[in-house]
Amino acid sequence: MARSGRISPDGTAGQTAARLIANVVVPFRVLLWRPEVDEDVEDISVAGLMKARRTTAVLTEGVVPMSGTLYETDFYAWANEQAALLRAGKLSLADIENIAEEIESMGRTEQRELESRLTVLLLHLLKWRFQPTHRGGSWEATIRVQRRDLARHIDRNPSLKPKIPDATSYAYENARIEASAETGFAEAIFPAECPWSFDQIMDGAFWPDQP
Template identity: 65%
Template sequence: MSKSPLYDRDFYAWANEQASLLRAGKLAAADIAHIAEEIESMGRSEKRELVNRLAVLLLHLLKWQFQPSFRGNSWRLTIEEQRYRLADHLADNPSLKGTLPETTANAYRLALVEAERETGLARSTFPATCPWPFDAIMDEGFWPETGSH
């Protein structure tokens, strides 16, 4: 049974109660198991956020490269926005930089699915693995050209 039945009934109230207990130094009364679980969950959420933003950026870079006739302000602005948001996210969570090879590979797999869906092009049109290093992806001067890998 949960040390705090409130955890299952009203998460917001539980979180506020736990914060108050921790601030007051009442660790014995705190729901330590669930607090630890929630902290771990927050960490996973930060990593998912990185993958999701990177997938959006990679999708638009693929579209930019493989559908040059459709390039427009909307794609350009999405690429710029995701670069800014990713830079901010990594600045807030610098330890995520150590996950970039794995995260980029995961994000690229998602970007491929979306690129196939959004462009109507066969998946085999696109490189099987991410063709750009992370530093290039984030470089505001980097805009992939047709056929360049």
């Protein structure tokens, strides 16, 4: 079972996910891409992974992996053990099932970040529209930053684009609930469905001025 809870409170992926990419996912992809590498081949500039793989083959010789136990009790140690096994080409000793689940979990984390950032952005757009007397630099900065970060996130994960309509709908429902709690207005005050297109939501020149 994939471990959960690796997304930080502001909606960004945590350091553990980044470490997993560097230590497990990337070498795993390299291993599948080219299982045999000639010793004379130069460093292929994937952070020296292939060189590290040859070196680690010696370091892991005779080592019995403790994957099943480590995955549940010490994720950091598990990730490093799996990286060493994959770089050494010891695919048969790697914890393939849990590696696969972690990769899938990371994909779900990217979608959760999309939904989380959309929620924050839509919440502030609702407050901007329905509480004009409370508008200020803080709200404006949050809207601008979330638009920038969302654009960057989608640019880095283009396969998320087909999920934008569903993510926007889900995020708006959450934003509506939070807007009611933060403003003290009844939920019925806010539109039942998102009143703006995704293009409007992301448009730096768009500021909903009319209640």
